[in-house]
Amino acid sequence: MPRWNFTTMADPITPPDPRRTARQLSLVILLMIVVGGVAMTLAARSRWWLPPVASTQGIEIDRLFYTTLVVTGIAFVLVHLVLALFVWMGGRRQTAAYWHDNRTLELTYTLTPAAILLTLVSMGAVVWGRIHAPPPENALVVEVRAEQFGWFFRYPGADGTFGRVEPALINARRNPLGLDPADPAGQDDIVARGGDLHLVVNRPVHVRLRSKDVLHSFFVPQFRVKQDAVPGVTIPVVFTPTRAGNFEIACAELCGVGHYIMRGKITVESQAAFDAWLAGQQPAAP
């Protein structure tokens, strides 16, 4: 190899032996991308992977994820194998073919992906529809109210009705949700301040999601649930936890300086444990 020298820069028109470069490039594609990509994905499953699922909708989402992973994984490997092969061959040929049209081939590779994608779309639409089905009768209704940088949870109390809230009444210490004392429906509301969101295992939950200030997002990785909290509207989120235990709410929509500390705690427990916990709560009665 000639010593590198500013005045005799490498010749651009006749680059080094094309066979060698072709070999190098196809090897990198083969080893780094195909073998490396697949191996890393397989290895990642033990450490860097979906947190163990804990909701009914999560099971369906995971199934869809794996189906898509297999389909795209095959496409990923095939396309890169073909790319590596053609590059390798392209380094050895002495002449190029004058070939630039083949309707059958082109229609094939237009319609095949279209058919595959259509299948995936239909599967996705079914799951999406189920996730957004109206909440069942027996659903546990709870309000989740996001704010910079924390979560509040409110249960409607014995009357099953949430009391009116009025933003002007909000006071960080005394009345964080702005409950209107004039509304009788609010007298028995239970506000879990800074505590956990208690849910019942295998019982559907209907979260009424609100925000006090800016956008936030209610994300529970194990439930595969994520929904933005939008100030000004109440958004329903329905899911069914399937595993008792403790979980964390993560805020997934940038909401300001404290976005990274905006955690909330969830306890999923049996109906009996839940009832006992609820009975021990003081009504909010502002």
Add this chain to the structure above:
Amino acid sequence: MAVTHDAHVEHKQSWITRYIFSQDHKIIGIQYLFTSLFMALVGGFLAMLIRMQLGFPMAKFYWAQWLFPGGFANNQIKPDFYLAVVTMHGTIMIFFVLTTALSGGFGNFLIPLQIGARDMAFPFLNMLSYWLYPPAIVILLTSFFVTGGAPGGGWTAYPPLSALPNAAPGSGTGQTLWLISLAILIIAFLFGSLNYITTILQLRTRGMSLMRMPLTIWGLFVTAVLMLLSFPVLFAAAIMLLFDRSAGTSFFVPSGLVIGNQLVQHSGGNPLLWQHLFWFLGHPEVYVLILPPMGIVSEIMSTHARKPIFGYPFMVASIVAIAFLSFLVWGHHMYTSGMHPLVGTAFMTTTLAIAVPSAVKTFNWLATLWRAKIRFTTAMLFAVGFVSLFVTGGLTGIFLGSPPIDIYFQDTFFVVAHFHFVMASASLFGVFGGTYHWFPKMFGRFMDERLGRWHFWLTFVGIYATFFPMHFAGIAGMMRRIYSTQLYEHLQGLAAINAFVSVAAFALGVGQLIFVYNLFLSLWRGRRAGPNPWGSNTLEWQTDSPPPHGNFGEHLPEVHRWPYDYSVPGASEDFIPQTVSASRAPLPIHGGSSEEDPPRT
């Protein structure tokens, strides 16, 4: 119709009108490219700051504290500065680097040359377009120095966070400057795209029918249409947000917000309105960043594979289809935003539909490489790399396009990995490939190929090492735009992967210095290049390197064929420029008569 050129040549040009306030599209293109390079260094440096924090949250960076006394405390980055860095990184890379380098840089340089025109239709407007860009940069970077610092609401600037000055430190003056800067840059883009569209429609030389245009021109043309139709929407949104911030309107802010303990005096607005307006631009914008590279890559690939591009009509059709569909998919960024679920189903359908023309393009590139005689120039290496990156990033798009899966992945590092492959890296590969390929035309010298190859290997391997593992951070549930992963329980296992990604990112960043070095070295010391060093067919290679003022000699070239007649059997050379008529180089007709001289339209 034609620009009256002779008058143009006559008048004396001072150094200032020639190189600074130039109306020559080539100079303007080069100005755009160098300014974008500067901004790329800024944006890349910000990426390194992001990776320092995510990879080594406990480490102390004394030099950084010294550089940014306001942004660091105890030699560690502060959360508000971190968010400002993320926001500015995204904003700069998308609007101030890739859009400007591709449409402003390559668009300006290539359009008149490749269609056989002497200049743009509106040279003065063209100059104005460039000269709006530096002020926009100055205003944007000034936001780092105002009270509260640069905006920290992400490049998407979702209100109410971005609308209410007391919602975050960066939402003060910094956010206002961000909006003003963007509005100015949008005007520059609109001037540019109007110009490109008019030029391509009106100033094509004789014989340059639409279906004989190089794919670069198709990419740039459709991109200009996209920009002209989508950027005004963001412009309007930015003005509305400015009004919300300072004129008391409430487009995006509903009533009853309480920030801290204070009731906000707004009512009647809707935060989702901004998201709709933003993504109505935002999605076409990613195609603004990928269609020109697609054209550039097709051009490079055909030239260096010495083989016609495969499926030219399908290539054109898929560019147009992608552009059309790109206006109908914006809602896939909003699956979890709270819009009606039925709308999500509709957007899912259009989103997966847009994957079809994208797949077609990929297969056409593969078919182009089949039975090719590849010349592995640096430009060609980047073109092949582009295909790989586009495929890898495109495939993860299928996950995100499916709303149920996106529920989990929205706003995680899976998205960050996805768009850094399909948009950021792929698009950057188009810029790099294009630079190595057209540098001889721009400056009459080659870039150094040995350095170029080193640059390619480091970048290609570096990108996979940096962005591929990010998928797994996303799969594990790591949210984007978070200052620290140390608090959440579900992110506890991610320290190793984040450190690895950061090391890879630093290597990738340092690797780019090779490119900068090569670029400036080659400007002064590069080997001299003749008019057509690669043996290309398109018109820019049929004139001097660099082309004279007015691009072509006394007569404009006349076009007799499509641009991809490489390795035509029986021809004396393995390329036949577009200017060669059938009678001057009798063509054995191959497989039918589609290549005969009379127009291919």
